Amino acid sequence: MEEKIIVCISCYYKGYDFMDEMKKLGNKIILVTSESFKEKNWPWHAIDEVFYMTELKPSVWNLEHLVQGFSHLMKTRKIHAVVALDDYDVEKAALIRETFRIPGMGQTTHRYFRDKLAMRQKAKDSEISVPEFTAVFNNDEVNNFTEKVPAPWVLKPRSEASASGIKKFSSKDELWAELDALGEERHLFLLESFKPGDVYHVDSLTFNKEIVFTSASKYLAPPMQVSHEGGVFRSKTLGRYSEEFKALDEVNAKVLSSFGLLNGATHTEFIRGKADGKWYFLETSSRVGGAHIPDLVEASSNINIWREWAKIEDALLRGNSYQTSKPTGYYSGLIVALIKDKHPDYSVFESEEAIKFLPIDHHVGIVYKSSDPDIIQERLDSAAEKIQAEMLNILPPKSKLTS
Numbered sequence: 001m002e003e004k005i006i007v008c009i010s011c012y013y014k015g016y017d018f019m020d021e022m023k024k025l026g027n028k029i030i031l032v033t034s035e036s037f038k039e040k041n042w043p044w045h046a047i048d049e050v051f052y053m054t055e056l057k058p059s060v061w062n063l064e065h066l067v068q069g070f071s072h073l074m075k076t077r078k079i080h081a082v083v084a085l086d087d088y089d090v091e092k093a094a095l096i097r098e099t100f101r102i103p104g105m106g107q108t109t110h111r112y113f114r115d116k117l118a119m120r121q122k123a124k125d126s127e128i129s130v131p132e133f134t135a136v137f138n139n140d141e142v143n144n145f146t147e148k149v150p151a152p153w154v155l156k157p158r159s160e161a162s163a164s165g166i167k168k169f170s171s172k173d174e175l176w177a178e179l180d181a182l183g184e185e186r187h188l189f190l191l192e193s194f195k196p197g198d199v200y201h202v203d204s205l206t207f208n209k210e211i212v213f214t215s216a217s218k219y220l221a222p223p224m225q226v227s228h229e230g231g232v233f234r235s236k237t238l239g240r241y242s243e244e245f246k247a248l249d250e251v252n253a254k255v256l257s258s259f260g261l262l263n264g265a266t267h268t269e270f271i272r273g274k275a276d277g278k279w280y281f282l283e284t285s286s287r288v289g290g291a292h293i294p295d296l297v298e299a300s301s302n303i304n305i306w307r308e309w310a311k312i313e314d315a316l317l318r319g320n321s322y323q324t325s326k327p328t329g330y331y332s333g334l335i336v337a338l339i340k341d342k343h344p345d346y347s348v349f350e351s352e353e354a355i356k357f358l359p360i361d362h363h364v365g366i367v368y369k370s371s372d373p374d375i376i377q378e379r380l381d382s383a384a385e386k387i388q389a390e391m392l393n394i395l396p397p398k399s400k401l402t403s
Helices: 016-024 063-076 087-100 107-112 116-125 139-148 172-188 223-229 243-259 293-301 305-318 373-390
Strands: 005-010 028-034 049-053 081-084 133-135 153-157 167-169 189-193 197-207 210-219 232-237 264-273 279-285 331-338 354-357 363-370
Touching (some): 005 087, 016 028, 016 305, 028 063, 049 063, 063 087, 081 087, 081 305, 087 107, 116 243, 116 279, 139 172, 167 172, 172 189, 197 293, 197 305, 210 243, 210 293, 232 293, 232 373, 243 264, 243 279, 264 305, 293 363, 363 373
Parallel strands (some): 005 028, 005 081, 028 049
Antiparallel strands (some): 153 167, 232 331, 331 363, 354 363
């Protein structure tokens, strides 16, 4: 069996299972990561070579240096695939693929999975419901939007690599003060209507344009609330036969086919409007969900998204077919919170349903699994109360749990 060379790009510490599985399948792994992650517990047994990039700021590399380094690499190695392990790496990988003509997602498609303005426009053109939005390039367009669409509005970075996060405004004066303050960075943002409602995420795997696995879950505290106010991050899976699951499955399939996704893992978010009960597309990304969502998905379905994604990439490289195993039908819940102590005392959370305690410094992280969705909800509620009352360390507003 011919050994294929896979380059994994990651400016965060993630993708352990992906690289481990890729190695098991008989491939050679080259990791390109940030210098600051040298000491992390990477799957060194699976990594054949590693190259480090200097960070200009968190997750930002000099792309010219990346291309030059890659050019040097290509002289003596035939690279078969380039894989982005994190959201911030999607554009880096697309640039490398385009420059060196390596198969996979190029720069046009990558924009639909990275640039929120491109996502919004593409979804709207594909007749997928989205919150009302506008680009902020032109003053008149911004004014027309704020006259037509009632406040509150949210100003969002088009790609999260921007320094400022999401900000909410209820008056035109506040909004204009912020747009003026952004100066030369203004074009990197978009403005949209704030839609109150419940937020959901759909995590799926696609092989040759066909969605082969879907898991749908509901955030119990919207991620925006967690990132802005600190607090407790919670999510729970939906039953596969529920009305919510069916609706999300359908709209997720429409998003991925409209956006031109051919293969790989995706994490897509929707909001169900409180006022009208409609499903609105929020954002998507061509990678595995963060914030320990793969642990939540695996608990309910027995499908490890990272490993299955590796199998998909391997099948594509070798021209083989691919099939996921049949998912199990459990319910699962996830809770993650920043706490004061470095290591929590997990004995107070032990229960039959608590199947995994996540080892993250200064955090509580628990995965629950049960055949009864009500028990999952109870466990998540009582854990949240306990954490809130006794352990929580509220974050400064800038901190963010990436989902």
